[in-house]
Every structure is written in structure tokens, then in C-alpha cells.
Amino acid sequence: MEAWNLIIGNPVLNVLIALSHGLGGSFGLAIIALTIIVRLITWPLNKRQLNSTKALQEMQPKIQELQKKYGKNQQKLQQEMMKLYKEAGVNPLGCLWPMLVQFPIWIALYQAIMRALATTPENLLDLAQRLYSWGIVNQAIPLSSQFLGLDLGQTASANGGLGLLLAIIVGGTMWVQQKMTQAPAVDPRQESTSRMMTLMMPVMFGLLTFSFAAGLGLYWATSNIIGIITQYFITGGWGNLKFQSPFQRASAEGK
């Protein structure tokens, strides 16, 4: 636990408080700024993921061609598709790394939000032992937890209607981002799995937002929105958000 605090927990906490001080005491803006910083740090990984997604989307005509050619031989179809991916230098698992990298940051950020706001006397005393000697950090204490009508230290559920709105924004933006980054499905089973994942993740994060401090929800919402914007400009469009797989089209046509 000490190593965690030393390496990631306390640095994130101090940077967050310093940002808050630099942004006129707005803790909400500090969270948004930190999100942008995190996005910049993980940009190389994100860019790789976005490029993979773009490549997958551009390969769609070839995939459909292969499907027509080897549609009755699933094993051959899969082998040919893997060959295609290999030739294009695309790794379908590549999109997981940015997410994995962000997990420790989420945890550290959550801890930082709760510790920085120090809603109880014990929290405030605990905070004293975690702050660096930077003047801007110590001068920023105590922080205001209010941002756009939300109390960032309270759960979204405790924030009433605004908290619910935040949870919906987190879930909604995550759904949009997932649809944009989703590779096209090539068979009904994959389509079903993909659809389940696209729905389940936003619902889960929406519920998490509702259960945890609103500050974390603000981080997720900001991160998702940045993700959507970068995805849009890297891939040059809305990706799979507009795209329908051959199976969706088939079912829509009643085949």
C-alpha cells in the first residue's frame, strides 16, 4: 500500500490539488484537466488502438469478400482473416491496452478525489500526511467539492437528478465510443457477443458512476468525450456507429 501511494496515489493526489489551485480553486476543472493529461500520457497507446480500429474498418470490403468466398468453410475463413490481419499489421487485442493502463489511474484518481476533498476531520488529518511541501498544494486546502451543481465528493445518487444525468452521460458516451471503435462483426455469434459487450459496459459504468463519487463520473465522462473526439478525427468519421454488419443488414431485410 505504501509503494502504491508513493508511486501513483500521492503524485496523482498532489497534481490534482495543484491543478485545482491553478484553475481558480475549481476541483471539477482540475479533474477535467487531469483527464486531459492522462489522455496525453496514454496517447501513444490510444493512437495505436485508433489506428487499429481504422485499419479494421478499412479492411471491411476485403473481409466481406473473404466471407463470400469461404462462407461455407468457417475454419478456412478464420485462417484467411487472421492472415489478412497479420498482413495489415492489425492486432485485434490492441485496443485493450489503453484500458488496462487506465485502471491504476482510475483507482488513484478515485482515491485522490476522496482524499483531496477531505470531507471528515479524519480525512483532513490523513491528507496532511500525503501532501508534498509545494506551496500551491497546501494553500489550496480545503477544496470546494462543488462543480456545476454537483458535489463531487458525494455519490452521483446523492446528487439527485444531476447525478443521474452524469451517470447517463457516462453510459451514453461510453456506448458511442464503443460503437465507434468496434470492429465489424463477421458472423452472428460474434455479432451477438459484440452487441452484448457494447451494451453491458456502458450500463456497468453508468451504475458505477451512480454508486461512486461524482468526481470519478466526471473523469469518465470527460475521458469518453475526449475519446470520441480523437476517434472521430483519427478514423475520419463515426466508424461503426453508423455501420451495420452484414448480419444486421440481413435481419433488417428479413433474410
Place this chain on the structure above:
Amino acid sequence: MVDTIPYLSYRMKQAKVSLLIAIAVLPLVLVSCSGTPFSCSGAAQPTGGWSGPVFHDGIIYVGSKDGRVIAINASSREEKWQWPDTTGIRGLIYTTPIVDGDLVCIGTYSGEVYALNRADGEYIWVYPPKGEGYIGAVVGSPVIANGIMYISSSNGKVYALNTTNGKRKWETDHVLAGKLWTSPAVMGGTLYVSTLDGHIYDVSLETGELLGWSFIAEAGFASSPVVYEDHIYVGSFDRYLYSIEIGSNVSTWKFPQQKPAGNWFWASPIVNEGIVYAGCLDGKLYAIEAETGEKLWEFDAGSPIISSPILRDNLLIIIGELGTLYVFDVDTEFEEEVVPLRTISIGASVKSSFCARDGLVYVRGEDDSIYVADIERGEIVEGWPVSLTTEK
């Protein structure tokens, strides 16, 4: 090798990994919160309070971690009374009880102030009266002067209550800060209030009106103000101790004079014969010339000093958070090495205020027990500690 991996399995694997990662988020976040002193569900629930003991007529009065006020006979170590009974927990207590005549008064984190009969713990009054809601959490200990109790509240207001009946005499018109967690200081006809957002206000004792002077610091004030002669001494989150002349807009001095201390001055300092004794969360006790702010000496207690020092006759007593009590003779002129007169290990972590009487120091440990240290013998008195925890 890659060619032999079926694509579908690959994609399914990807989906399963994503699912597992998503499911892992919840326990990871929960695990990340364990070991921190706050709840994950909004961190609004503190974990115990740190009420200190007060000694009066052979009885120790203290608030327990489960929110009861307990009276213990200091000689027999037997519990005299407790309030409320074990089934009526009221909320957490950070304030040290205050004795006034036949009353024992205490403020709670749930935003109420209680007055109990000192003899038997019988409930006398509560403010706000039942059914009239709550004021904000009371963290700073109340102060009583001339039959009026002054309370800082987390709703940013100060209240004056008549101790005989609990009726409100006044409350400040303005919200002085987002939260008031320190005790006010009374001097003459004025109440001085330090705020977490870095203000000091003077408030009329009679009416609760702001008298017009305020001091604004660059950082919030962590400690309660102490008034000595015409100056206020108060610790700040910027790691300085401030000396402020009442009525002035600039500080007389800030200590340390060069770079800031190693941490906040959380505990209120005490001033005696022109010397300020200030404990710091960096673990050091500083003796400072009150007039100039020059350091006379310092002593490293080895752990953060959360409790304010106390002075009995010529003996200065401090306790580090890790539970070591140090006694200094303030008449000693330390030159190079500062050596305490006594060093006594309490054996428990200490965050509460403490008190001393007749050569004995009464301390509430974080294990919710009362310890009594004998200064002369340099050890814990036999038969102590006494646990405040209710056996269930």
C-alpha cells in the same frame, strides 16, 4: 503459428477479456478504498471521533468512539454513568466535553449540542430542540464564558447558547465559511473565529454581529486561534504559524521565518510568559519568541503532534500521535540539546486533547481507552487503561 488460431476464438477471447476487465473494475475500486479512513459511498461517514477527556472533581468525562458520553471515577476507575445507554447511540464526538456548574456539555458530529447533569448523566437539554433539525457538524470544542456557550458549526455559523436552558442567544447572520471546524476564542467582549478558508473574524459576544475586522491569509487556518495580549496565534495549512495583531491586516510574523515547516500546525499553540509553544504535524514542538517569531528551540517528538500542548505550573506536556508523552520544564534554558524531563509511552495512538491534574495526565487513546500517566514516576498508573468500549 498465428495462422492456426481461429479468428472466432480470438474475437471471443477478446470479448471475454473485456468482460473480465469490466467486472474487475468494481472490486479493484473497492479494494483501493480499503485501508483509507473513509467510506467509498461518498466519504460522508467518519470512523470514530476523537473526543478528549476532561477532569473535574475526581471524575473524568469523555466522549467514546461509539458516541456516548462517559463519566469515570478517577480513583476507583469505575464508570459513574454513561449517556445515552448502549441502545441510544447519538453520533460521533470530536469535541471534548466541557463542564459548567452542574452541567457537562458536548457537541456532536450529527449537529447537536447536549447538556447533561454532571452528577448522574441525566439529559437536560439539546440544541437544536428535538424536532427542529440540526445545525452543521460540531467538530471544534465549545467554549463557555459567563454562562453562554459558543459553538462553531460545519454550516459555517457560530451559535451562542444559554447554558441554563439551551436557548439560543444568537447565531451569526452570515455564513463565515464553508465549514467551521475550530473552536472560537473569547477575549474581552469579543469572539475570535478562525476558518478553514483562511479568515479570522471578530464577533460580538453580546449580539453575534461581525465587528468589522477580519484577517485574510493565503491559506486556510488549521488550528483554533489563541489570543495572548493583543495578538492571535494560529496555525495554517500553508505550514506556517501566524502571529496576527488584532485589528491589523498583515501578520506580525510567520513561523518558520525561512522555509515552511514540515507540515501543518494543526494543534492550537499555547503561549506562556512571552513564549509560544506550537506542536506541528511534522512531529516537532517549537518554542518561539512571541514578540519576534524567532525560534528558541525545537524538539522532535518522532510522530505528528495532533493534540495541543498543555502547561501545568512549569511543566509543558505534549503527546505524539504514536503515543509517546513528553514533559518539559519550561524554566530550563535549553542550549544545544533539548531533553524532556520525562518520556512516557502511552502504548496507543493519540489524536485527542488531553488534560492534567495533580501530577497525573489523562489521555484518550485511539483504542478508545483512557490512560493515566504519572509524571513523577514516569509511567502509566497501575490499573489503567480503562476501556470505553461497550461490551456487547
